[in-house]
Amino acid sequence: MNTLGYHYVVEASGCDPKVLEDAKELKRIMLEAAKIGEMEVRSTYFYKFSPRGVSGMLIVSESHISIHTWPEKGYAAVDVxxxxxxxxxxxxxxxxxxxxxxxxxxxxxxxxxxxDEDGTYTHAILSWDEEPREEAKIK
Incomplete structure (x- = not known):
């Protein structure tokens, strides 16, 4: 089966509020993530909301990486x-x-x-849960 792309949609909870409200730090994180993911960055845009929250987007040759944050909830929506x-x-x-x-x-x-065989396109979905902090402690 041939696919044109992989889209990861992530609900991240229990995040550090200080990081989630820092547009400069989030930009640094996202740029490094693109490098680690072997993606070529074409454009970036980050916006800090008042009083809190950041939305950021990296356009990469391969597609995009985005983040939207709610520091007061310790929550971030991330797409790769x-x-x-x-x-x-x-x-x-x-x-x-x-x-x-x-x-x-x-x-x-x-x-x-x-x-599909008739020339139309579809998608397949797989979901799972992770505890990134716990996994980091194990390694």
Missing amino acids: YTCDTDSKPEKALEYILKQIGADYAHITEIERGIE
Whole structure:
């Protein structure tokens, strides 16, 4: 089965509020994640909301990486989408979750652009839970 891309949609909980409200730090984290994930950054945009919260986007040659934060809830919504089979979106995501201090992450992987025999496209979905801080302690 041929696919055109992998899209990771993540609900990250128990994150460090100080990191989640720091647009400069989030940009640094996301740029490093792109590097770790072997993705080429084309453009970035980060916006700090008042009083709290940040939305940030990296446009990469392979697609995008985005984050939207709610520091007061310790919550971040993270997306990593790639249409390049050589990039490592899982590595990028793992780095982001560790850097924002996520205690828990619900991850949905969407295999996108699966071509059916009739020339139409569909997707497949797989979801799982992780506890990034606990996994870091084990390693």
